Amino acid sequence: MKIRMFGIGVLAMSTLLAYPLQAQQSEGQAMYREECKSCHGINGTPPARERAKYKKLRTLGDSGFVSALSVDSIVTILTNGIDKNMKSFSSKLTTAEMRQVATYVKELAAKLEARKK
Numbered sequence: 871m872k873i874r875m876f877g878i879g880v881l882a883m884s885t886l887l888a889y890p891l892q893a894q895q896s897e898g899q900a901m902y903r904e905e906c907k908s909c910h911g912i913n914g915t916p917p918a919r920e921r922a923k924y925k926k927l928r929t930l931g932d933s934g935f936v937s938a939l940s941v942d943s944i945v946t947i948l949t950n951g952i953d954k955n956m957k958s959f960s961s962k963l964t965t966a967e968m969r970q971v972a973t974y975v976k977e978l979a980a981k982l983e984a985r986k987k
């Protein structure tokens with residue numbers, strides 16, 4: 871009986887812990903689709919039109935492009951912007967939102983890299 875209660879407790883706890891993680895991921899995804907997709911593509915591969923326009927734009931799965939960056943350094947990039955092609959997002963997203971979208975971008979990059987192997 872004691873063991874069973876413990877099992878239920880663990881189950882309830884892991885459900886509670888998993889919920890905010892999932893919610894965060896879908897918020898990151900929604901922000902990515904709103905703010906980043908037009909240039910970086912829905913799955914991290916930029917549409918040909920965008921690639922023709924921005925010579926330096928690579929897929930998020932190109933090694934070192936994103937997977938080598940930490941969430942914090944992506945947040946710094948988003949805060950400061952890179953150049954006139956990718957401007958600062960600090961007027962559009964809060965730091966917390968940048969963290970969520972950065973986490974999502976790293977997930978997209980990991981998926982693209984896994985597909986290449």
Ligand code: HEC
Pocket residue numbers: 902905906907908909910924925926927928935936944947948952953955956959971972975
């Ligand atoms: C208007 C087009 C555009 C939008 C919108 C855009 N980007 Fe970019 N991004 C670029 C380009 C172009 C580059 C390549 C560097 C360059 O040419 O300046 C880039 C580079 C990056 C890099 C790599 C930095 C490096 O130099 O290694 C990251 C990370 C990134 N973008 C994330 C994002 C995220 C996250 C969003 C949405 C919040 C976003 N971008 C929105 C155009 C865009």
